[in-house]
Amino acid sequence: MKLTEAKQQFISSWGAFGTHWGINRTMAQVHALLMTSSQPLSQDDIMEQLEVSRGNVNMNIRDLISWGLVDRVLIPGERKEFFTAEKDIWKVATQIIKERKKRELDPMLKLLAQLEHIDGDKKDPEVKQFVETVSGIRKFGKQADQMLDMMVKADESWFLGGLLKIFK
Amino acid sequence: MKLTEAKQQFISSWGAFGTHWGINRTMAQVHALLMTSSQPLSQDDIMEQLEVSRGNVNMNIRDLISWGLVDRVLIPGERKEFFTAEKDIWKVATQIIKERKKRELDPMLKLLAQLEHIDGDKKDPEVKQFVETVSGIRKFGKQADQMLDMMVKADESWFLGGLLKIFK
DNA sequence: ATAAACTTTCAATATTTTTTGAAAGTTCAG
DNA sequence: CTGAACTTTCAAAAAATATTGAAAGTTTAT
Structure with a gap:
């Protein structure tokens, strides 16, 4: 199995799994995406990869941060904010x-x-x-x-x- | 606090609690009602006490039975089915x-x-x-x-x- | 001070989930 | 067998939840 395909499956299943536990699909997917990404991602990266709107990504990232599962990261020389998830x-x-x-x-x-x-x-x-x-x-x-x-x-x-x- | 009031509160909170855990409000409430009831209840009892429709009660009772949390009970001399919840x-x-x-x-x-x-x-x-x-x-x-x-x-x-x- | 780059907000919209209720199905006493 | 009592089903409606996207807000470089 190719990485891309496996990642897709993981993200989609993690989303479905989340909904059984009172977590909204997108939040779980953003979390899954960040957990499996070696580099921090920007809002635009996430929007693109999950095909969801800017507002949606923004809201769910906020929530993930309030749960202590995601952190803002500043990358030198970049204007944008980036995000990483705790991976342990x-x-x-x-x-x-x-x-x-x-x-x-x-x-x-x-x-x-x-x-x-x-x-x-x-x-x-x-x-x-x-x-x-x-x-x-x-x-x-x-x-x-x-x-x-x-x-x-x-x-x-x-x-x-x-x-x-x-x-x- | 009166029993009736306390029971209402318990049922309503148990319902809200359930929704945070991927359980629908009515299912959690039916469960709460049966757990706190000393006697088995019929579909009509439940409909009346929770003010929900017959179909809704029926579906959720079915689900609760499939989860092994509620049992059908036959009461001698009664035509209707009654239900109890495991209380331990x-x-x-x-x-x-x-x-x-x-x-x-x-x-x-x-x-x-x-x-x-x-x-x-x-x-x-x-x-x-x-x-x-x-x-x-x-x-x-x-x-x-x-x-x-x-x-x-x-x-x-x-x-x-x-x-x-x-x-x- | 300006404007480009970026983030946040939120009313409107779309989607998903739950609920209803009436019709169909079943069971059982007489 | 018949019909009353009861249960189940499920399409339609309602309610709850999630998503969009454009406008408003903020920050930063020059």
Whole structure:
């Protein structure tokens, strides 16, 4: 398989994959393009390669930067801005975990904590089921939260190395 | 806070949460409703409580069943079908992990394996970067795959209990 | 100060996804 | 067998989301 073809496929699949995880197609594709590019690219490069509009590229690059996955790069002698993506997949993963935790998990846990305090008969099966479900989710979420915190702090090696040992 | 109000909030937030993770609002809400309900509910109950159409409820219930998160229940003496959701959050999580792994991670890993074989100069920086990125993602994915497999096989207790010890 | 080069914004448009509801299909009691 | 009760399907409509592109804004070289 030729590089060009493989790259196309990768970009297109990464885009499709992203949409299953609440990430818009173009953002995922821009990310894929930058991750597989050895050199920084300009907005125009990206527009051309992905065949999308200037505004679209601009917006999605902004978002990727806010996720900490892409950086602006200045190239001496060039007027334009260029962009690179973090290429270490472990760093990419921990960055995404950090952000999603902050943006989604933490607020949800905060809400669940509030919802556990229900007025009314603790013996009413409906009240009981609600409180049990919510507190179950919250406990699970807290545990996941801690685990993710540790992953983010931990070193890549225990994950990419012999993770298996842990569970013996 | 009253039960009714809390339940509304939970359902609505669970729906919003779901959309950030590629799950449609109604499916997440049906799931939330069933998880917090002590009794099985019929299609009509769900339609009424969430104010959505019959077809919509039907489709999303089907999906939830295919995800293994909801079961049909027969109630003696009733003609209608009723539905319940698995309420053990650990089982819910492992079920979701199992399905997403099968539906998304496994196919992606299969694709990445193919994309690593590029014709062309291994010294070309573009080829090199592409192969490195793809193989990095694949290694990471394989490791994640194994870790998730273990989680699914493992017992709830090491997670919901003192998970922390593992990392000392 | 000017203008070319470049970036950002955002209302309009297009696309994708979800929802509806009525018709067709199924099941079952009598 | 018949029809009432219930479920499923799916084309059309609505809603949500993403994209465009041109105008406005900014920066920089001269």
